[in-house]
Amino acid sequence: MFHRTPSGVSAARRARTLTALSLSALLAGTVGMSTVSAQDAPSGDISFFGWDVADLTSGLGLGFQTAAMSFTAQNPGVNVTFDAVPFADFVSAATSRARAGTLGDVVEMLPGLNHAPVFAALEATTPADWGDLATELSGWGGGVIDPADPNTVAGVPIGGQGVIWYYNKALFEQAGLDPEAAPGTWAEFTAAADALKAAGITPVAASGVDSFLAWWAWSSFSPQYFTADEVLQVRSGEIPLDDPRVLASLQPVADMFAAGYWNSDYADKSFTDMESAFINGQVAMIPGVITSIVNWKAWDGSALGPEGYGVFGAPKRDDATSDGQFFNPTLIYGVNAASENPETAKAFIRFLAGVEGQSILLAQSGQFPNRADVDLATYASPGAQAIQGVIDSRGASDVIQNQFSAAAQGEAFQKLTQAIVSGDLATFLGDLQAQQGS
Template identity: 30%
Template sequence: MSRTKKFVSGLLLFGLVVAMVCGLSTVNAAKQITLTVWDFKYADPGMHPTMVKIDNMFMQKYPNVKVNHVSQPMDQYYNLLRAAAQANEGPDVALLHGGRGDVYELDQFEVKLDKYIKSWRKEIPEDSWKVAATKRDLKNGIKLIPMTSQGFGFYYNKALFKKAGLDPNVAPKDWNSFLAACEKLKAAGIVPITGGVRDYTADFMFRCLAANVYGKDVYGLQNGKQGFASNAAFKKAAEMMVELKNKGYFDPNGASIPYFMDAINNFAAGKGAIFCGLLSDVGNWYAFGNALGKENVGYFPTINFPEAKNKDMQSFQPVGIGYGVMTWSKNQAMAEKYAEFYARGAGAQTFVAATGALSPNTSLDTASLGYPVLKDIAGYLKKNTSEDFLTMYIGAFEDEFIAANQQLIITGEINPTKYAEQMDKIASQHHQ
């Protein structure tokens, strides 16, 4: 072959390569997308660095994607989503609560994820997937991928128990031993119950007690087979809360202390012996283990009392939060991958290890985290769960109304019977 022919052939080959490279570059450029994510956790100082890290991990895995993570205020979050739905535009991905009325109301704007999760569905228990479906009915389709489970229970400071002459390795799980422990703590100059009558302390304690009242029959509250005013154990639970207040076992400054984050920080600083906290995110085993020492935190899920037919029941939300994909998204396939990334594999493991979230994903390695109290919690979760009764039929307005009534009963402004009647009125509006 002559030099001229070789030269021409070389030019043609070079031109072909250039064309291919340019073509690929054009295709790649066309595939560059931005995922907009709305979130009510992103501004939380305890969550933000970790979520930034996970977003970066996701963008490294998918270099053609840019994540636009937008923090939204929790108190306005679902109103903002409703406004986005009316305009039929907004985030590709939205953080949602499991089993909440606000989420179910947005059902028609949430993508069904059943086909997407099929290959790895078994990693997460069906109880969680059920709550991730609209109105807990799998026939309606799964609308979010669970990132966390949530629940409530009592943490206690073993060092303060020992200081008061109590056995730090014996949790005061029944009513009489709980009262006796509070009395000894108070006599030793230790605040028995951190928190008080303001906002969530009373709310979360009621949820713990209700787990023993209703147990596995809690779903009867949805159809009227179970009630409040007609249930002697529920009214007894209300009377127990009043008794704790009257005996001075709550923090004497509790009326002016917000639960988030003041009461949580007080317990973490050793300013009280018992705290009704959460299982995931904040005010939990992770935060208190780091602050008080991993070996210094005890746990029990509820207070056993004779009127309640169940014992040691763990108030539980099979889904705390999870990401859903919105129907108006033009990038639904990538949005589904993003929701998955936070719920399984490296993304989920990073989230749990850094934040103390309680993941429903059974494939994650939580034992390596090294928190003994987490083993205790896991034991209750395996055998004694009762789904949190308040998440079944309430939205934001009713949540606040119930919390207000819980405070009124403790301050003596309404009695246990009136409180139970108020609860029945709310429940009747949501019977299925």
């Protein structure tokens, strides 16, 4: 089905593949070859479909490009091409490709319900189908197709994602706080924020243009109120979005605004603006997904430097019922049900999910691994290791971030910041429930 002519986009990409081959050889040498027995050596052409691969020169695109080169170097009969679409239009582009028979063999998706409309086009699978990966990888829950059958998933989880709170040590010191003592409880958090505010420092970053920071902050508190099982119940509708626990997890974010901790120009800021502001010492604390490009890896090379910031898990609320830290896959990778080369597609996913693949993604793109045996010391900075410390101490549960349908999530991103500012969280959650149910 994928008769790619040697002209057009793929040709341009192929040319780029050749120029970068030397890099792959270098990496293969440092990371070590994975062993592939001769009898099931994958072969043929596969296409990788997603949004991260629009730009193969930076971000996750660079990691995937490098991983693909290592994989093809080890499997000379294989050729990997990339097919990228705009992130915002991913669902419609994926479904139309599936119906036209042109969907890539390997399909990238966000975990949870975000890309649920695409699941029907993929080969349903179970963790057991993937051998050792079933136990080596965490975050399989992110690919569950139907909450009634948590064992059947749309794809393999690759990369670790959680919300970590970052703080600027110098600004803490400037406000008379101990730069090595990150807040652990809500009381400690508000004490620190108040001290920062008193010193004329903006305590918490918020971004009204995209609502991402408020969303991440919200996600960071959710595990204090929901177990992994309950998260699936939110998704199946057993727990509606107007459940008091949903409100309880959102309340701390609203409290931060009410206490005046947000940057005053939040309404005009995107999250990338605020990450820049954090690097430049204009704001003391920021919630962040550890795979965002301006994350610990990028920050290490910035004005901030690897020693300039610390991390902490969402401060514990008084009414919290658990101590979990949300930690789920960054992305899940499914195999197109109509793939003409499913075995090679699976082999590539295995490669990406393995130690070698995840090491490449960590080194090239700063993507945090979701397996314990990736050598953080070699490939990651002190910042990444501090993150691992938080995960170890708080418990890296497989709790997924808030489980909304794509419609409800779109609604949330559109209105979250406004809802917090207006203070009418109940109406907001009611609107979300209407979207989730529709």
